Amino acid sequence: MNEADFIAALRDLPLHPGARGLQDDCAVLTIGGETLVITHDMMAEGTHFRPDADMADVAWKLVASNISDLAAKGAEPVGVLLGHMLGRDDARFLVGLHEALAAFGAPLLGGDTVAAQGARSFGLTAIGRATHQPVPSRSGARPGDSIYLTGPVGRAMLGFAGDAEHLTAFNRPQPRLAEGQALAPHVSAMMDVSDGLLLDSWRMGQASGVTFALETDAIPVADPSRLADCIRWGDDYELLFTAAPAVRLPVAAYRIGTVIERADAPLTLGDEPLTDPASLGYQHG
Amino acid sequence: MNEADFIAALRDLPLHPGARGLQDDCAVLTIGGETLVITHDMMAEGTHFRPDADMADVAWKLVASNISDLAAKGAEPVGVLLGHMLGRDDARFLVGLHEALAAFGAPLLGGDTVAAQGARSFGLTAIGRATHQPVPSRSGARPGDSIYLTGPVGRAMLGFAGDAEHLTAFNRPQPRLAEGQALAPHVSAMMDVSDGLLLDSWRMGQASGVTFALETDAIPVADPSRLADCIRWGDDYELLFTAAPAVRLPVAAYRIGTVIERADAPLTLGDEPLTDPASLGYQHG
Incomplete structure (x- = not known):
């Protein structure tokens, strides 16, 4: 199953209204009068970064790519959860992670650390607070714009x-x-x-x-x-x-x-x- | 770096107050008068599931293990974000995912799908709403209990x-x-x-x-x-x-x-x- 087929099949599952039909880069969740913007992006060795990449850069980009999705929704970062697969140069990973969290004002909320074999992958969930509503989407462009x-x-x-x-x-x-x-x-x-x-x-x-x-x-x-x-x-x-x-x-x-x-x-x-x-x-x- | 060392080093990064010092199973985030409980757990092939496992069971367990962390905080599920690495039997994965989301009342909010080589890993972020405050922690046991x-x-x-x-x-x-x-x-x-x-x-x-x-x-x-x-x-x-x-x-x-x-x-x-x-x-x- 390729990515497009898989995502199409996901749309047949029970979706939260804030999932925006899985058509957008973020979910939008209204809680107690506030609106959260939530995204999850992964990076995999060989696909998103080279096996010899500086792991500090990988960590930075993992955070930056998720924070960028918040930026596109006009959200300010609240925090992130990290899914980390242990491996080489974890100390460098931590350096880049620290720099990114500090740079974007996105403190760590939690996550998971696993030991595993094979190519490494990382996941990050970024949570932001909408600064404007409605939260911009991909689908609002109108003729004449x-x-x-x-x-x-x-x-x-x-x-x-x-x-x-x-x-x-x-x-x-x-x-x-x-x-x-x-x-x-x-x-x-x-x-x-x-x-x-x-x-x-x-x-x-x-x-x-x-x-x-x-x-x-x-x-x-x-x-x-x-x-x-x-x-x-x-x-x-x-x-x-x-x-x-x-x-x-x-x-x-x-x-x-x-x-x-x-x-x-x-x-x-x-x-x-x-x-x-x-x-x-x-x-x- | 082993898991304990890595998590110890994470505690030196900028932490959100809701991270509970990374000592608990979930983050606790108060937003607009409501309290969210958020967790992220991964599963990796070879470590958390056998290479020949039924992928429907893997998907179910991925959801169940995260929802269990919400259960331990007395939270009711709001939704989940999936980090999915494409591979064999994705149709079976979707079957188990569908069954789990329906069983636990946890609709899909979003996530990411990647193509990558090597052993597969999956991540899930589960978001719940606290039904009682303070949200139970690991650290509240007292002599005599x-x-x-x-x-x-x-x-x-x-x-x-x-x-x-x-x-x-x-x-x-x-x-x-x-x-x-x-x-x-x-x-x-x-x-x-x-x-x-x-x-x-x-x-x-x-x-x-x-x-x-x-x-x-x-x-x-x-x-x-x-x-x-x-x-x-x-x-x-x-x-x-x-x-x-x-x-x-x-x-x-x-x-x-x-x-x-x-x-x-x-x-x-x-x-x-x-x-x-x-x-x-x-x-x-």
């Missing part, structure tokens, strides 16, 4: 390839917590582009029942000579969002296209409709 | 060995949700005995700064001829709790000993002080 991106994509790709200027973008990504909270009251939809700009734009168009018409020349990329790669690679943590054109944004952002009525595909790049998500990016599972 | 167990231990051990009568206890354990909620207002401390009666009694004595004086003959076991094994094996999900002797319990339970002032060890069995937790049970990480 402008499409924005908070910063250039492709930096993590260049860092992965060893480009010194972009190593930090790959190893120590910065979730856009402040930007997400500032933007939440103004956006019609928001998510991070951790799986690549094209794939995540496709998903947001699909979830919203519209077409995202991206303007190639308007997309900020870290290396214009590798534009096609930059907009397909993942591991960037910029925010992709939509807002009515009249909205005055509280943070700087690049306008990269327009939401239109649903056409043949949920995404067009220039004049080209992009129908097949498998060709669009970094579906690492 | 009676020590109780909700049912016999050793059933999972016999089921693991193939005993037909106890297969269900091993493959489809039943968290004591109703008992936990009924008991929460009456207990001074409570936890499940999923790591074995002796080890978990030792931990509760240690956390409470007291000695648990267990009476060997009073402990209900599934097979009296294998008493020593029954009280050391894990995977039973009975509740271990303490209460003042005058308390009239709302559910049937076995009185298995008395809490006394801290002696040489946090646990005595008959007259024997047990100082070394490594000898007591199922520390599978």
Whole structure:
């Protein structure tokens, strides 16, 4: 069973209303008048990090990738639970974990530690508090909205390839917590582009029942000579969002296209409709 | 770094007050006047389940082991997040997951699905709502309290060995949700005995700064001829709790000993002080 089939099957299980049909990056749970935003992301050796990676970077990215999902909902971190598989360089893992928890104001709530054989995997559950309601989703983009991106994509790709200027973008990504909270009251939809700009734009168009018409020349990329790669690679943590054109944004952002009525595909790049998500990016599972 | 060292190091990280110093089985999070109880447990192939296990049983146990931690806090399930590594028999996994979510009233809130190589591991985060405050901990047992167990231990051990009568206890354990909620207002401390009666009694004595004086003959076991094994094996999900002797319990339970002032060890069995937790049970990480 592949990932898409598995997730489709999960949708037939008893779902909490706050699961948003498993269509979003986070669950939204209203408790005692407050709204919590909750996400769980895993990282597996060989799939999400190289076997020789600095485990401090792995820990940082595990936290950052989850906190980025909170950022895209305009939430402020409350705390995290760690699922840790023991192995090499656990002391380094702890260093990176400490740095990330401190940097993002996300103290440890609990978790589990296991000894196991084989490739390692880690899980993190991040819990945040919504600063604005309704909590932004993937599905709120409306025809006429402008499409924005908070910063250039492709930096993590260049860092992965060893480009010194972009190593930090790959190893120590910065979730856009402040930007997400500032933007939440103004956006019609928001998510991070951790799986690549094209794939995540496709998903947001699909979830919203519209077409995202991206303007190639308007997309900020870290290396214009590798534009096609930059907009397909993942591991960037910029925010992709939509807002009515009249909205005055509280943070700087690049306008990269327009939401239109649903056409043949949920995404067009220039004049080209992009129908097949498998060709669009970094579906690492 | 072994599990104990790793967890000790985690205690030096920024901890949420609700983490209870990472000394308990759950985090306790007060939000908007409500109190949530949150836990995250993992299961890894080779450590927690056999490579040829029915994946429906694995999914059930993954949910049950987390829900049991909620039960020990007197919490009612709100929902769960699943961290799933794709692999063989995912359709069976989904069957067991569905059955467990329905049985425990714990709908799916979200999670993550990854493709990875090697031995599989799964994580589950369970979120519950406290039905009584203060939420029972491991650390509240006081000298003079009676020590109780909700049912016999050793059933999972016999089921693991193939005993037909106890297969269900091993493959489809039943968290004591109703008992936990009924008991929460009456207990001074409570936890499940999923790591074995002796080890978990030792931990509760240690956390409470007291000695648990267990009476060997009073402990209900599934097979009296294998008493020593029954009280050391894990995977039973009975509740271990303490209460003042005058308390009239709302559910049937076995009185298995008395809490006394801290002696040489946090646990005595008959007259024997047990100082070394490594000898007591199922520390599978």
